[in-house]
Amino acid sequence: MNALGIDIGGSAIKGAPVDTRNGKLLAERHRIEVDAGTSPAAMAKAVGALAAHFKWEGPVGVGFPGVIQGGTIWTSANLHPGFIGCDGARLFGKATGCPVAMINDAAAAAVAEMRFGAGKGFMGKALLITLGTGIGTCLAYQGVVVPLELGHFPWKRGKDAEKYCSAAVRDKKELSWEEWGGRLSDFLVELERLLWPEMIVVGGGVSAKHEKFFPHLKVRAALKPARFLNQAGIAGAAMWATEAR
Numbered sequence: 001m002n003a004l005g006i007d008i009g010g011s012a013i014k015g016a017p018v019d020t021r022n023g024k025l026l027a028e029r030h031r032i033e034v035d036a037g038t039s040p041a042a043m044a045k046a047v048g049a050l051a052a053h054f055k056w057e058g059p060v061g062v063g064f065p066g067v068i069q070g071g072t073i074w075t076s077a078n079l080h081p082g083f084i085g086c087d088g089a090r091l092f093g094k095a096t097g098c099p100v101a102m103i104n105d106a107a108a109a110a111v112a113e114m115r116f117g118a119g120k121g122f123m124g125k126a127l128l129i130t131l132g133t134g135i136g137t138c139l140a141y142q143g144v145v146v147p148l149e150l151g152h153f154p155w156k157r158g159k160d161a162e163k164y165c166s167a168a169v170r171d172k173k174e175l176s177w178e179e180w181g182g183r184l185s186d187f188l189v190e191l192e193r194l195l196w197p198e199m200i201v202v203g204g205g206v207s208a209k210h211e212k213f214f215p216h217l218k219v220r221a222a223l224k225p226a227r228f229l230n231q232a233g234i235a236g237a238a239m240w241a242t243e244a245r
């Protein structure tokens with residue numbers, strides 16, 4: 001079955017039709033620029049334009065960087081605060097004229113990676129982490145994906161961990177790979193102490209440069225770069241659209 005997968009982020013929304021039987025994108029992904037201040041109404045317009053670009057009629061999955069329960073968005077740490085409490089399924093359903101299933105962005109990436117990517121066939125406990133503006137986290141065990149919010153773990157001086165070691169922090173503070181890798185390593189070691197994953201899958205755009213920072217990550221779990229790189233969110237959101245119950 002085919003579905004349209006959409007990944008909402010702080011600088012752009014990206015989407016493509018996906019063959020949900022294998023996670024493959026059926027067309028080149030389309031990108032529409034937005035920013036952290038884009039209102040829910042303006043975001044809905046962009047989502048509508050994305051679906052229109054593909055003349056899409058059918059199921060749509062939307063990955064959003066916040067807590068999702070059912071179709072409702074409950075947090076919006078790096079996007080407009082107007083999303084908090086908003087029924088995303090309804091908002092984006094109206095904008096696209098299609099049935100919409102909502103999922104946390106990191107959970108979408110985890111669905112794709114566990115089914116067809118770096119975690120394919122792995123049934124043990126895996127931690128998936130996406131590094132971007134924020135830090136997205138998810139556990140997978142026996143193939144079941146559980147969204148988490150560990151990017152907001154109180155870390156150095158009580159600040160959210162994502163304010164200390166996200167990919168955006170590396171850019172903003174112009175940290176070397178070693179410095180940033182060290183920060184990320186401390187955080188991952190703490191998560192390991194609490195969660196004991198056997199495998200850690202690292203996604204987000206920066207995972208394309210994993211050779212630069214994996215050597216600095218002193219974790220005991222098997223470290224794997226995400227196979228889908230920055231397309232996992234699109235593929236997983238589409239898969240979710242056909243599987244959510």
Ligand code: BGC
Pocket residue numbers: 064065066067075077078104105106107130132133134135136137149151162
């Ligand atoms: C959000 C998460 C999201 C992560 C990555 C965090 O700030 O709270 O829901 O998965 O960023 O986008």
